[in-house]
Amino acid sequence: MRELFHPDVQQVSLASLLYALGDPVRLEIARRLAREGEQSCSSLCCEVAKSTLSHHFKILREAGVVFSRKEGTQRINSLRKAELDQRFPGVMDALLAVADD
Amino acid sequence: MRELFHPDVQQVSLASLLYALGDPVRLEIARRLAREGEQSCSSLCCEVAKSTLSHHFKILREAGVVFSRKEGTQRINSLRKAELDQRFPGVMDALLAVADD
DNA sequence: TCGTTAATTCGATAAATTCGAATAATCAAA
DNA sequence: TTTGATTATTCGAATTTATCGAATTAACGA
Numbered sequence: 001m002r003e004l005f006h007p008d009v010q011q012v013s014l015a016s017l018l019y020a021l022g023d024p025v026r027l028e029i030a031r032r033l034a035r036e037g038e039q040s041c042s043s044l045c046c047e048v049a050k051s052t053l054s055h056h057f058k059i060l061r062e063a064g065v066v067f068s069r070k071e072g073t074q075r076i077n078s079l080r081k082a083e084l085d086q087r088f089p090g091v092m093d094a095l096l097a098v099a100d101d
Numbered sequence: 102m103r104e105l106f107h108p109d110v111q112q113v114s115l116a117s118l119l120y121a122l123g124d125p126v127r128l129e130i131a132r133r134l135a136r137e138g139e140q141s142c143s144s145l146c147c148e149v150a151k152s153t154l155s156h157h158f159k160i161l162r163e164a165g166v167v168f169s170r171k172e173g174t175q176r177i178n179s180l181r182k183a184e185l186d187q188r189f190p191g192v193m194d195a196l197l198a199v200a201d202d
Numbered sequence: 203t204c205g206t207t208a209a210t211t212c213g214a215t216a217a218a219t220t221c222g223a224a225t226a227a228t229c230a231a232a
Numbered sequence: 233t234t235t236g237a238t239t240a241t242t243c244g245a246a247t248t249t250a251t252c253g254a255a256t257t258a259a260c261g262a
Contacts, residue, residue: 013125014128014196014199015122015123015124015125015128016123017123018119018120018122018123018128018196019119019120019123019124020123021116021119021123022116022117022118022119022120022121022122022123023116023120024114024116027115027116027119040208040209041208041209042207042208042209048251048252049251049252049253050208050209050210051209051210051211051212051251051252051253051254052250052251052252053209054209054210054211055210055250055251057209058210070258070259072207072208072258072259072260073206073207073208073209073258073259073260074207074208074209074259075208075209088195088199089195089198089199090191090194090195090198091192091195091196091199093191093195094189094190094191094192094194094195095115095119095192097190097191098115098189098190098192141239141240142239142240143238143239143240149220149221150220150221150222151222151239151240151241152220152221152222152223152240152241152242152243153219153220153221154240155240155241155242156219156220156241158240159241171227171228173227173228173229173238173239174227174228174229174237174238174239174240175228175238175239175240176239176240
């Protein structure tokens with residue numbers, strides 16, 4: 001597995017961030033990473049096919065929402081909260097404070 | 102022109118709101134409505150075809166972001182700020198405070 | 203080296219986006 | 233009331249994006 005691209009969050013637009021979070025599966029992933037801390041893709045799995053989940057992680061990663069590091073056969077994902085807070089003050093806190101649907 | 106559907110904002114999910122705002126054109130429309138107040142579709146026009154703009158307004162409307170009322174041949178659009186604030190406390194304020202890209 | 207596990211890539215199908223052209227709705231002037 | 237101008241929506245086609253299952257890649261451990 002080659003290393004994955006992680007953008008500088010300063011270069012990410014607000015529209016890109018909202019696009020990444022504007023999907024129920026991706027928003028749920030972000031919420032769980034915020035609440036439960038870093039974890040693998042498979043532990044975050046849900047109702048979609050694993051290839052689709054991989055696609056969702058790619059979008060989250062390329063929007064600067066998550067950081068993924070290799071660990072054995074797994075990829076451990078974490079929310080880039082501090083960087084997002086700096087780039088988009090108050091946004092993630094407000095989003096994460098909204099009650100689940 | 103028949104009347105348009107406007108959902109109860111209480112029924113709108115956060116993912117739907119973020120999906121609606123997760124497009125550069127639609128985000129710009131919301132920002133301008135917040136900054137400049139209500140206005141017609143055409144005064145908000147931009148780089149996209151008018152049929153595309155009409156589609157963007159439909160998405161914003163169905164996500165509870167904008168309210169559109171008829172006025173002559175125009176449609177006057179406004180941001181449903183108070184209702185959004187009640188449903189998603191702090192979210193719109195944080196988003197609108199982010200500097201333009 | 204063989205399995206096992208975890209995740210990505212590939213190829214096909216389904217769904218959404220975009221555009222220009224055509225249509226609809228409203229108003230104002232003749 | 234009919235005609236023309238303005239504004240916005242709807243339609244149909246082309247492009248792009250999303251989703252799935254199958255195949256592949258990568259890393260580990262027996």
